[in-house]
Amino acid sequence: xxxxxxxxxxxxxxxxxxxxxxxxxxxxxxxxxxxxxxxxxxxxxxxxxxxxxxxxxxxxxxxxxxxxxxxxxxxxxxxxxxxxxxxxxxxxxxxxxxxxxxxxxxxxxxxxxxxxxxxxxxxxxxxxxxxxxxxxxxxxxxxxxxxxxxxxxxxxxxxxxxxxxxxxxxxxxxxxxxxxxxxxxxxxxxxxxxxxxxxxxxxxxxxxxxx
Numbered sequence: 001x002x003x004x005x006x007x008x009x010x011x012x013x014x015x016x017x018x019x020x021x022x023x024x025x026x027x028x029x030x031x032x033x034x035x036x037x038x039x040x041x042x043x044x045x046x047x048x049x050x051x052x053x054x055x056x057x058x059x060x061x062x063x064x065x066x067x068x069x070x071x072x073x074x075x076x077x078x079x080x081x082x083x084x085x086x087x088x089x090x091x092x093x094x095x096x097x098x099x100x101x102x103x104x105x106x107x108x109x110x111x112x113x114x115x116x117x118x119x120x121x122x123x124x125x126x127x128x129x130x131x132x133x134x135x136x137x138x139x140x141x142x143x144x145x146x147x148x149x150x151x152x153x154x155x156x157x158x159x160x161x162x163x164x165x166x167x168x169x170x171x172x173x174x175x176x177x178x179x180x181x182x183x184x185x186x187x188x189x190x191x192x193x194x195x196x197x198x199x200x201x202x203x204x205x206x207x208x209x210x211x
Contacts, residue, residue, distance in 0.1 A: 007119035008164075010120040011160060013037070014121075015124055015128075015160075016153060017037045056090070057087055060084050127156070127159045130163070131159065134159050137162060137202075150191070157183055158198060161199060162202070164179075172206060176203055179195065
């Protein structure tokens with residue numbers, strides 16, 4: 001179970017850095033090089049989160065400076081507190097994610113590295129090969145949204161879940177739980193809610209199609 005989870009997480013991180021044109025070159029590189037690609041994806045992901053925190057701090061600072069030019073009323077103070085609270089919550093999420101991500105190299109070292117490498121590349125290849133049909137299936141259960149409106153990492157989490165279900169025949173409950181686990185580590189609150197809802201509707205549609 002742990003090996004499959006590591007494989008899926010590595011595939012998610014690789015997807016953030018590759019396209020169809022670069023997939024063939026991945027077949028000849030080592031697990032260490034794949035890990036470097038994955039870690040670069042993580043760096044980009046967490047840097048974006050920190051940039052968002054910086055924007056919230058700057059906004060709170062601007063409001064604080066504006067309030068010094070006038071009476072600091074309750075509305076202004078509540079607005080400043082809101083920006084700072086959001087920033088602290090996001091920073092906590094980033095730190096938790098970084099802490100969890102540091103486990104990835106250790107888990108790879110303890111796992112069957114050959115199988116991990118093959119499993120990750122197989123998932124990446126399936127997502128890239130069948131992305132149009134995967135996205136169509138997901139769009140069908142989006143209820144007013146389109147998959148392309150979601151952040152890249154949320155889209156890839158959902159695409160990997162579809163690959164698990166349709167190609168690798170992973171049990172529905174297991175595939176959805178694994179996808180939710182990735183969402184908890186790499187998405188924000190809004191993304192997690194969206195992924196949960198899409199997976200629930202996808203699960204219901206798959207159940208309905210079996211009857």
